[in-house]
Amino acid sequence: MLRVGLTGGIGCGKSRVAGLFASLGAPVLDADTLNRELQTPGHDLYAAIVDRFGPGILDARGHLDRGALRSRIFADPAERQALEALVHPAVEAAIEQRLAALPETTPYAVIVVPLLFEAGWEARFDHVVVVHCEPGEQIARVTQRDGRSSAEVEAILEVQMNPDERRRRGDSEILNTEQTSDAELANQVAERDTALRELATTIRSRVENRPP
Numbered sequence: 179m180l181r182v183g184l185t186g187g188i189g190c191g192k193s194r195v196a197g198l199f200a201s202l203g204a205p206v207l208d209a210d211t212l213n214r215e216l217q218t219p220g221h222d223l224y225a226a227i228v229d230r231f232g233p234g235i236l237d238a239r240g241h242l243d244r245g246a247l248r249s250r251i252f253a254d255p256a257e258r259q260a261l262e263a264l265v266h267p268a269v270e271a272a273i274e275q276r277l278a279a280l281p282e283t284t285p286y287a288v289i290v291v292p293l294l295f296e297a298g299w300e301a302r303f304d305h306v307v308v309v310h311c312e313p314g315e316q317i318a319r320v321t322q323r324d325g326r327s328s329a330e331v332e333a334i335l336e337v338q339m340n341p342d343e344r345r346r347r348g349d350s351e352i353l354n355t356e357q358t359s360d361a362e363l364a365n366q367v368a369e370r371d372t373a374l375r376e377l378a379t380t381i382r383s384r385v386e387n388r389p390p
């Protein structure tokens with residue numbers, strides 16, 4: 179089974195594109211969703227974070243206060259690294275566990291990782307698809323979706339990878355700009371699905387025909 183990473187800047191349409199892959203039958207995992215799930219009480223990651231950062235990052239119900247945690251790591255690279263050192267292996271293990279549970283005949287699985295390149299995860303994937311739109315569109319979509327200010331979204335864009343660099347590093351690209359109609363977006367995903375299925379078949383037959 180091919181591991182296909184799906185990445186892109188905030189608000190570029192990763193979830194939308196992931197939904198289209200899922201509608202074509204591809205299994206889709208989302209690193210952010212898994213991370214949030216693993217940070218709820220009862221999970222080892224939750225316990226490890228509380229152990230490292232102390233009870234000050236819990237809310238009244240005993241859940242992690244994501245805002246408090248964010249402000250702890252915001253201005254302190256050492257604290258950020260400490261959190262990432264707990265989060266990354268836990269999310270990776272959860273992804274592996276879920277991939278291992280998929281049927282052996284699955285041609286490829288899509289794993290949505292917003293900060294894939296920033297985290298240095300590209301070597302874990304056979305193919306990385308980058309969803310791209312223009313920065314102005316990211317700001318417009320995210321302010322509308324989340325009610326955040328333009329300045330907030332611009333600050334997030336500042337710390338994310340430069341879009342040209344991300345596009346350069348990806349193996350393929352899906353454009354989701356203002357000019358992209360719903361049908362065009364679906365077409366791009368369908369083309370990528372076909373190419374990935376073909377790639378999976380080629381690799382499988384190469385492995386099966388390898389001399390002993």
Ligand code: ATP
Nearest residue numbers: 187188189190191192193194195292319323354355
């Ligand atoms: P995030 O990085 O924040 O998780 P994302 O990359 O997953 O975001 P989506 O959530 O898929 O992006 O899309 C961001 C917002 O923009 C959503 O509200 C979505 O409905 C909207 N959106 C996505 N694509 C388009 C488009 N082509 N035209 C207009 N709105 C769009």
